[in-house]
Amino acid sequence: MGSTTILDIIGSMIIGGFLMLILYRTNSAAVENTYNNGSDLTVQENLAATVEVLENDFRKIGYCNDWTKIPDPTKAIIYADSTSIKFLTDVNNNGNVDTMYYYLGPTSDLAGTPNPNDRCLYRVINGAPTPGSNLGITEFNLLYFGALGDTLSLPITVPGEIASMQITIRVENSEAYNYKYVDAFWRQIRLAARNLRNR
Secondary structure, eight states: OHHHHHHHHHHHHHHHHHHHHHHHHHHHHHHHHHHHHHHHHHHHHHHHHHHHHHHHHHHTTTOOSSGGGSOOGGGSEEEEOSSEEEEEEOTTSSSOOEEEEEEEOOGGGGTTSSOTTOOOEEEEETTBOOOOBOSOEEEEEEEEEOTTSOBOOSSOSOGGGOOEEEEEEEEEOSSOBTTBOOEEEEEEEEEOOGGGGOO
């Protein structure tokens, strides 16, 4: 009778150990799912906020409430590169021409954040220094097309040839779970400001 009791105790300990392991794994999976779902929502919101501002600004390239101040839309884009663009617009819709400059900063600007890949996306109006947008942006890429839809090679030497552009943005969450970052990707294909077509 003594050996049966010992076997029962050992069997109970093994079954209890398996149950504890199953509970631990279930809890770990639940925590990971909760974190990833929350991170996914945050990343999607950050991407949506960034895209809303970008689309609004880029669609107004060459726009001024007083159209006589930007009579030639081919001169609306001053500088264009794969990660930066400078153009003329009317930010406040007040008839004054403003210069807007978007560029992606280096990863060293955000060396203090847990994500080693995030960067600041800077939006500079009339040369005034403004804080960058730190929404977990890890990629900001621009591709330019001519009036016939042909891809313009970089660097852009004649910005007046740009008729439309492709914008690519990737956003990641600021902290990883098990070394995995949740990310969201957005691409606007052939975005064309109305004023760039007025040639």
